[in-house]
Amino acid sequence: MMEITNTIIEKHGLKIEEYKNIKKLLNRNPNLLELGIFSAMWNEHCSYKSSRIHLKKLPTKGKQVIQGPGENAGVVDIGDDDAIVFKIESHNHPSYIEPYQGAATGVGGILRDVFTMGARPIALLNSIHFGSPSHPKTKGLLNGVVSGIGGYGNCIGIPTVAGETKFNETYNENILVNAMAVGHVKKDKIFYSKAKGVGKSVVYVGSKTGRDGIHGASMASAEFDENSEEKKPTVQVGDPFTEKLLLEACLELMRDDSIIAIQDMGAAGLTSSSVEMASKGSLGIELNLDKVPCREENMTPYEIMLSESQERMLIILENGMEEKAKKIFEKWDLNFTIIGKTTNTKKLTLKYKDKTEGEIPIDALAANAPVYDRKWTRKNYNKNKFDFKKLKKIKIEEALIKILSSPNHSNKSWITNQYDQMVMCDTAQRSGSDAAIIRIHNKDKAIAVSVDSSANYCKSHPITGGKQIVCENWRNLISVGARPLAITNCLNFGNPENHEIMGEFAECLEGIKEACEFLNYPVVSGNVSFYNGTNKRNILPTPVIGGVGLIKKIFKPLGHSFKKDKSILIKIGKTFGHLEQSCFLKENYSIIEGRPPEVNLTNEKNNGEAVLKLINENLIESSHDVSNGGLLVALSEMAINSNFGAKIDKPKKLNNLIEYYFGEDQGRYILEVSEDNFKKVEKTLKNGNIYFEKIGVTQEKFFEIEGELKIDLNNLFKINNQWYNNY
Amino acid sequence: MKFSVIVTLKKDVLDPQGKVVLNTLVNLGIDNLKSIRQGKYFEIDVDEVDQVKAEKQINQMCEKLLVNLIIENYKISKIK
Amino acid sequence: MKFSVIVTLKKDVLDPQGKVVLNTLVNLGIDNLKSIRQGKYFEIDVDEVDQVKAEKQINQMCEKLLVNLIIENYKISKIK
Amino acid sequence: MKSSVIVFPGSNCDRDIATALEKMQFKNQMVWHKETSLPKSDLIVIPGGFSYGDYLRSGAIAGKSIIIDEVIKAANSGCLILGICNGFQILTETGLLKGTLLRNRDLKFINRDVNIKVMNNETKFTSKYKLNEILKINIAHNEGNFFTDSKHRDQLKKENLVAFKYCDEKGNISEGSNPNGSIDNIAGIYNSKKNILGMMPHPERMIDQIISNTDGVNLFTSLMN
Numbered sequence A: 001m002m003e004i005t006n007t008i009i010e011k012h013g014l015k016i017e018e019y020k021n022i023k024k025l026l027n028r029n030p031n032l033l034e035l036g037i038f039s040a041m042w043n044e045h046c047s048y049k050s051s052r053i054h055l056k057k058l059p060t061k062g063k064q065v066i067q068g069p070g071e072n073a074g075v076v077d078i079g080d081d082d083a084i085v086f087k088i089e090s091h092n093h094p095s096y097i098e099p100y101q102g103a104a105t106g107v108g109g110i111l112r113d114v115f116t117m118g119a120r121p122i123a124l125l126n127s128i129h130f131g132s133p134s135h136p137k138t139k140g141l142l143n144g145v146v147s148g149i150g151g152y153g154n155c156i157g158i159p160t161v162a163g164e165t166k167f168n169e170t171y172n173e174n175i176l177v178n179a180m181a182v183g184h185v186k187k188d189k190i191f192y193s194k195a196k197g198v199g200k201s202v203v204y205v206g207s208k209t210g211r212d213g214i215h216g217a218s219m220a221s222a223e224f225d226e227n228s229e230e231k232k233p234t235v236q237v238g239d240p241f242t243e244k245l246l247l248e249a250c251l252e253l254m255r256d257d258s259i260i261a262i263q264d265m266g267a268a269g270l271t272s273s274s275v276e277m278a279s280k281g282s283l284g285i286e287l288n289l290d291k292v293p294c295r296e297e298n299m300t301p302y303e304i305m306l307s308e309s310q311e312r313m314l315i316i317l318e319n320g321m322e323e324k325a326k327k328i329f330e331k332w333d334l335n336f337t338i339i340g341k342t343t344n345t346k347k348l349t350l351k352y353k354d355k356t357e358g359e360i361p362i363d364a365l366a367a368n369a370p371v372y373d374r375k376w377t378r379k380n381y382n383k384n385k386f387d388f389k390k391l392k393k394i395k396i397e398e399a400l401i402k403i404l405s406s407p408n409h410s411n412k413s414w415i416t417n418q419y420d421q422m423v424m425c426d427t428a429q430r431s432g433s434d435a436a437i438i439r440i441h442n443k444d445k446a447i448a449v450s451v452d453s454s455a456n457y458c459k460s461h462p463i464t465g466g467k468q469i470v471c472e473n474w475r476n477l478i479s480v481g482a483r484p485l486a487i488t489n490c491l492n493f494g495n496p497e498n499h500e501i502m503g504e505f506a507e508c509l510e511g512i513k514e515a516c517e518f519l520n521y522p523v524v525s526g527n528v529s530f531y532n533g534t535n536k537r538n539i540l541p542t543p544v545i546g547g548v549g550l551i552k553k554i555f556k557p558l559g560h561s562f563k564k565d566k567s568i569l570i571k572i573g574k575t576f577g578h579l580e581q582s583c584f585l586k587e588n589y590s591i592i593e594g595r596p597p598e599v600n601l602t603n604e605k606n607n608g609e610a611v612l613k614l615i616n617e618n619l620i621e622s623s624h625d626v627s628n629g630g631l632l633v634a635l636s637e638m639a640i641n642s643n644f645g646a647k648i649d650k651p652k653k654l655n656n657l658i659e660y661y662f663g664e665d666q667g668r669y670i671l672e673v674s675e676d677n678f679k680k681v682e683k684t685l686k687n688g689n690i691y692f693e694k695i696g697v698t699q700e701k702f703f704e705i706e707g708e709l710k711i712d713l714n715n716l717f718k719i720n721n722q723w724y725n726n727y
Numbered sequence B, C: 001m002k003f004s005v006i007v008t009l010k011k012d013v014l015d016p017q018g019k020v021v022l023n024t025l026v027n028l029g030i031d032n033l034k035s036i037r038q039g040k041y042f043e044i045d046v047d048e049v050d051q052v053k054a055e056k057q058i059n060q061m062c063e064k065l066l067v068n069l070i071i072e073n074y075k076i077s078k079i080k
Numbered sequence D: 001m002k003s004s005v006i007v008f009p010g011s012n013c014d015r016d017i018a019t020a021l022e023k024m025q026f027k028n029q030m031v032w033h034k035e036t037s038l039p040k041s042d043l044i045v046i047p048g049g050f051s052y053g054d055y056l057r058s059g060a061i062a063g064k065s066i067i068i069d070e071v072i073k074a075a076n077s078g079c080l081i082l083g084i085c086n087g088f089q090i091l092t093e094t095g096l097l098k099g100t101l102l103r104n105r106d107l108k109f110i111n112r113d114v115n116i117k118v119m120n121n122e123t124k125f126t127s128k129y130k131l132n133e134i135l136k137i138n139i140a141h142n143e144g145n146f147f148t149d150s151k152h153r154d155q156l157k158k159e160n161l162v163a164f165k166y167c168d169e170k171g172n173i174s175e176g177s178n179p180n181g182s183i184d185n186i187a188g189i190y191n192s193k194k195n196i197l198g199m200m201p202h203p204e205r206m207i208d209q210i211i212s213n214t215d216g217v218n219l220f221t222s223l224m225n
């Protein structure tokens, strides 16, 4: 037998201390297969060892929650007998190495998380972060990632309806690719991953196992170094066609009660899926590895257990259902093989050619996996106010154009046109608005979905940043008339062994927790991705929030483009003119300084509830939240893509125009109200004690502030649409 | 000078297309197929008379654009 | 017995892929490119020792499935 | 009216078209590609999607499936056949329609609403439209770049077999309004008996104001007649 040296231990991403612990748990030395299994289960990606104690603090309960974190995906109640299943996941490192396949398999993986629970996926979203546009790799990565996301989603036939795309040089060598999937299920047809019963068949379905991504799970959470590009041959190739078959076959089998437990094979493939099912059910599992369908010849038990081949699932079947299930998978041309059974040993037992090749107590892999309370430090805040006087003066028009034509703010249709947004015929609001709207098939209710992040805010003040993203996400759902229900989150951070990074993580979570609690907006699923960075340069702290909201009766999607001439534009929420950390400073002066805007949760909630009420009473023509870029950017986004411009007033109180038009104060919305409805709206807002201002009217042809700027609508469109096309 | 470039998937890399094509051929009644792998083919004509130089150029094109070196191999041959 | 099949678009059929690849390479600074056409490549392994028979089979596969004879040509060669 | 929708592994607009047909009062049946016979139908639809993952050539493998022989028989006996998107690609692979669909000009998948013009309204598929009516219909494809030889091109013109052409909002048919590089801006064609229509745009996506618009409705009401 191969001797386990320190090098081998390190290559498996395990610390010497952890290895000692393994020996203690086993009461002996592990063999290589067992070591590989420990390394897969104990790495950051599967064990959440650095994040678990912080994640526990997040609010996860609520009347609307059917299933919180801990399953393949979270589940919320949307009334009647319908539920929504959703989750977000990162595929950052694989996407940097091979952008097309990395992004594609990221989409494939998150889809499996959702349909494993019995749900038919109805929408895909993504949050993608790239390095500086001028970095030589960025363009290729952007192209590859976008076509990979599209390639998978389009082929399997699930609409990709929303997302966000951002550039910042801290992602130069470590892009972020987070994919979110949303599915619909009947409440009494939800499937879980907890094994039950001894002697039940453990069934392997889907694609064959190849040598893909071996060490992938370990790779995904090991810091990159110069050699990482050599780790290429383990790249997983996605096969969306097979996934489509797998989806249909699983949903077909799920019509009756054959399935006891089901779990997709994601990171750490067969290892984590079998261990998780056994662990949740306090059972053992015995696998005959010779039975596993293999794509290549002479695959070793080690390779079989650690392969990350895509499009595979593990199912525990009720006795006697094997034949029936087999027929279904064969109809869909998929492998179906009984590879083992559940046992009462509480051990993972691996047999190969009639020999036991490995045997590990399930608890040692799961419950006894390491948990670290890593050291972390609170952020030191710079108390000095940023001095705006030293800035060179800039015209409002010039500043607006600069922002609207920047990579971060340019219209994303170059991306979204590569995604099929309409397949399934229930997309009532496509990309380009604050949130996408998906109708529940054959019903008149709908859900709204959005993903958001604000890495700069989180960097400068993690607690406020954490709060702010939750609020922005909530606002985006409110803006399209949806009642926000719950969120999923993908926490992309640097090296957790660095105290400051760990501090960013802990503090961002404090902020997220506070906002979620206040808004009754619980976390039902999520994913953590640490070690994003290269050679000690870490990415910005980038938690991404994916939210789902409910529209009880959909009559007409609002969208945020102006609908009518001479409508009255009102702004909800106060403007203080907060410019620190703003787009205005970043895009015009390359200054990223100071604090993010304050988040006032009470205002946030009151304003949001008021807007929701107005929309539900059908008093609003269009609505948009005010976020990055401030008031003027929000207003121009409403004009672009519509047939109307606006004539915007100058502020009555605040006399610094730049602060008024570009400040990023939170909790604000712009509503387009027709003249006929204005009185009613005014009354409702006054009665509710909601701060609002009339800020202008819509008009034909021009986007205008008297004496400051006047831009032809066609021009405004061009300004916002040229960057991607010229890149 | 004209070259052909054959681009194939590296060993052990999944070839979803090849897999489906193989199944289809088997279903069409061909029963002695052992394997099919699908790749890409390029015919490239460059205005260069020096073969060494030309090949170097084709190599460059492959590495820069035509081939995904992470999952693919390639082979250049002179046609005429 | 192992064969390769090269499938190319007929001469007067538009090759959008080749065209875009060509433009991209020109933009990357390669200035003496005359033309690029893109095609498909297959590596087929059949369980057959008689070369004539094997080739006949490969031909069949091409005509039945691999090649769209209206727009494509193909060429079979023995590899080993 | 009885309709059948053929389902291949990887079809993904099958449910969409079935929903549309039912909404338009067709009595619809789904037919799995391994079936050896077709239910009696007035209309057979080959839906959009990625049959067999679009592997090899889009539509190629579906074009070899068992049920296709039945579709060809039905077509020859005058049954109406509608191929949408991947369905169009499959029809060209089977030879029921001539020509082929190549990769889009820019080698990118395209999903957006485009304008198309009704070029012939004297067919079973389009009688409820006005001639030259401009429709806004969603397209979603990688390979919609219609190409055919000059002989067929002439035939299409002479026999008035072009169903739809890509155009701009005002109806101008130009390179600028051509999303994918199709020859003569062609978005859909008929066979010479005009009982088979293949089109890249998705009319089934345009039957509901809440989702998009209703520009696709008249295709179905035409067929109902």
Ligand SMILES: Nc1ncnc2c1ncn2[C@@H]1O[C@H](COP(=O)(O)OP(=O)(O)O)[C@@H](O)[C@H]1O
Binding pocket: A126, A127, A128, A160, A161, A162, A163, A164, A165, A412, A415, A416, A430, A431, A432, A433, A434, A435, A451, A452, A476, A627, A628
């Ligand atoms: N990668 C992407 N995939 C899909 N949609 C995207 C992507 N990037 C941006 N979008 C869409 O572009 C629009 C603008 O994005 P963003 O400025 O981030 O919106 P917001 O500030 O309202 O969150 C949104 O509708 C979003 O869904």
Ligand SMILES: [Mg+2]
Binding pocket: A433, A434, A476, A625, A627
């Ligand atoms: Mg928004």
